[in-house]
Amino acid sequence: xxxxxxxxAAALREETADxxxxxAPCAYVSALMDGTIVKCNGTFLTWTGHHRDDVVGxxxxxxxxxxxxxxxxxxxxxxxxxMQGAVRDVALDIVGADGRRVxxxxxxxxxxxxxxxxxxxxxxxxHAGDRAAYExxxxxxxxxxxxxxxxxxARQEQLxxxxxxxxxxxxxxxxxxxxxxxxxxxQLRTAVRHVRRHGGALGVVLxxxxxxxxxxxxxxxxxxxxxxxxxxxRMREVVREDDVVGxxxxxxxxxxxxxxxxxxxxxxxxxxxxAVAAAPIAxxxxxxxxxxxxxxxxxxxxxxxxxxxxxxxALYTAKESGRDAVRGAVARTHPGPGAIRGAPGPRG
Amino acid sequence: xxxxxxxxxxxxxxxxxxxxxxxxxFGCDQNVWRGIAxxxxxxxxxxxxxxxxxxxxxxxxxxxxxxxxxxxYADDVLEILAELALTDVVFVGHSMSAMVGVLAAIREPSRxxxxxxxxxxxxxxxxxxxxxxxxxxxxxxxxxxxDRNYFGWAGSVAPLVMGNPDRPELSEDLTNSFCRTxxxxxxxxxxxxxxxxHRADLPHVRTRGLILQCRDDALVPPAVGEYMNERxxxxxxxxxxxxxxxxxxxxxxxxxxxxxxFL
Numbered sequence: 001x002x003x004x005x006x007x008x009a010a011a012l013r014e015e016t017a018d019x020x021x022x023x024a025p026c027a028y029v030s031a032l033m034d035g036t037i038v039k040c041n042g043t044f045l046t047w048t049g050h051h052r053d054d055v056v057g058x059x060x061x062x063x064x065x066x067x068x069x070x071x072x073x074x075x076x077x078x079x080x081x082x083m084q085g086a087v088r089d090v091a092l093d094i095v096g097a098d099g100r101r102v103x104x105x106x107x108x109x110x111x112x113x114x115x116x117x118x119x120x121x122x123x124x125x126x127h128a129g130d131r132a133a134y135e136x137x138x139x140x141x142x143x144x145x146x147x148x149x150x151x152x153x154a155r156q157e158q159l160x161x162x163x164x165x166x167x168x169x170x171x172x173x174x175x176x177x178x179x180x181x182x183x184x185x186x187q188l189r190t191a192v193r194h195v196r197r198h199g200g201a202l203g204v205v206l207x208x209x210x211x212x213x214x215x216x217x218x219x220x221x222x223x224x225x226x227x228x229x230x231x232x233x234r235m236r237e238v239v240r241e242d243d244v245v246g247x248x249x250x251x252x253x254x255x256x257x258x259x260x261x262x263x264x265x266x267x268x269x270x271x272x273x274x275a276v277a278a279a280p281i282a283x284x285x286x287x288x289x290x291x292x293x294x295x296x297x298x299x300x301x302x303x304x305x306x307x308x309x310x311x312x313x314a315l316y317t318a319k320e321s322g323r324d325a326v327r328g329a330v331a332r333t334h335p336g337p338g339a340i341r342g343a344p345g346p347r348g
Numbered sequence: 349x350x351x352x353x354x355x356x357x358x359x360x361x362x363x364x365x366x367x368x369x370x371x372x373x374f375g376c377d378q379n380v381w382r383g384i385a386x387x388x389x390x391x392x393x394x395x396x397x398x399x400x401x402x403x404x405x406x407x408x409x410x411x412x413x414x415x416x417x418x419x420x421y422a423d424d425v426l427e428i429l430a431e432l433a434l435t436d437v438v439f440v441g442h443s444m445s446a447m448v449g450v451l452a453a454i455r456e457p458s459r460x461x462x463x464x465x466x467x468x469x470x471x472x473x474x475x476x477x478x479x480x481x482x483x484x485x486x487x488x489x490x491x492x493x494x495d496r497n498y499f500g501w502a503g504s505v506a507p508l509v510m511g512n513p514d515r516p517e518l519s520e521d522l523t524n525s526f527c528r529t530x531x532x533x534x535x536x537x538x539x540x541x542x543x544x545x546h547r548a549d550l551p552h553v554r555t556r557g558l559i560l561q562c563r564d565d566a567l568v569p570p571a572v573g574e575y576m577n578e579r580x581x582x583x584x585x586x587x588x589x590x591x592x593x594x595x596x597x598x599x600x601x602x603x604x605x606x607x608x609x610f611l
Binding site: 033035062066067068070072073074075076078082135139 | 379380382443482483487490491494495496567591593597
């Protein structure tokens, strides 16, 4: 046998189970059920700086842990171990003799006696220094990202709220809280575009408060404002959800009704008129009877302006008939009395 | 809202007879009672459930406001008892759930026949003139330890790297599944469980109670059991030979025997 071979054989003889246990690349700790440590390997002692005599038979497993680790151990690690017989990859720091923390990844299993009673807990601890540093970085990145995301979301939300408010302001009549002229204009254009492309019915109802100037002069502007608000509210209460109610200006309102033909428009206009006339409006200690006149027009392929023009002429005939009345526009192709234009009307 | 039975993953073992309800502590779920509850299912209705946020409860029902104190958990217990129409209940609560039972019994004493408090503590943290066993720094240390473990256990590394940290990603590996929940919930629940202080509630208990303490509990010092026994009217203290914080798991026979002797 050569000298080299003899040396190798001697080395192999030393490679006993004990030797493997003692110098394994991981730490081994065995403890009784009350936590008393009964065995550990050299790797464990190297990592922790403890002396074997201070550990075996003297320390309990929990004495190796940090305060938080101890709670985790008691609330997670031990229950799992007792329920499943084994636990894998629990991240726990081991406190060394000089107080320094050794981050480890621990797997434990339960050894039972012949009667099935648990006797010993064997734990294998892998050094997790690199992993701990890596995870710390990831957690920091997560927290940073979370913080940035939450801040961005908060900003976004604020912006959306402000936009929302601005938009509402830009499209709302401040006195009556219904759509303003600009909103009506856009809605009507959109609605006309829609029926041009997809077909279907569309109509408008122009509503004008009768003798509004008299109310304003007789009861004051505050009362006039109150009448405008009340009329707007009463009309809004009797239209369908899809109908748009808006104030064109002064005492004139416009209702845009999608999917509504002549019969429906007549009924809608009657509903509006009835709702306003139903009860006098209280203001300035007085009870003011208020009526409206309404003229409606069903879309016949024309521009929004032309449609409004026909509704306006129908409104004119309603006014002429004595007010508190509803009139429909005549068809575009058959000009009739309702479409007579030019005569200075009894508006107001 | 989902119904109470689904929300709390309520299970009933055994048939007729007076009810015995088991409430698990922080960290695990109703599985911890599997060495205890069946022992009572012969002559009683044994009820087990998961607190919201734990086990197979409805995690979507976890509301940081409602569960911001143990009172929210006590509400859940009372809702479960009402749903199952249970009265004369023996309530067995471990750790934080011991105090949950105390709060519920103070609120609706008529529902309860007796309380069995396993390794209870009205306050885990030290205070002037009171030894709870923990310092505020310990709680922070726990949160850190939890974070690190849920970080790995919940397999949340990948989703967070991919910028999707809200997905409750659970890995296929079920090795540690009994004690798993959403990491955010675990953090919050830990704070609620260990930062509570219900010392002032103890004198208001009108239900007879058994305080089961372990000989050597890593989380609750012996003085806490005596403290509770002195302040709870009609209580008795039994110190078990079992060690640790979970006698129902480490010494089920001794725990069952102690409960039977008390009942």
